[in-house]
Amino acid sequence: MKRFLAGSIASLLLASAHAQAPEPAVEPNTLATTIFLVLFVGFCAGFVWMVWRNKDKKKEKE
Numbered sequence: 001m002k003r004f005l006a007g008s009i010a011s012l013l014l015a016s017a018h019a020q021a022p023e024p025a026v027e028p029n030t031l032a033t034t035i036f037l038v039l040f041v042g043f044c045a046g047f048v049w050m051v052w053r054n055k056d057k058k059k060e061k062e
Helices: 002-017 030-061
Strands: none
C-alpha cells in the first residue's frame, strides 16, 4: 500500500512537471451561454411541474 501511494504521488508530480504551459483563457460565447441557461432552467421547471402534477394524481388513486 505504501509503495502504491509513493508511486502514485511520484507519478502525479512528474506528470505535472511535464505538463504544457496553460493556454490563454477562451472568451465565453454569451449567446450560447444564454441559450443553455434558458433551456436548463426550462427543463428543470418542467421536471418539477411534472413531479408535482403526478404527485396529485397519485393521491387521488389512493
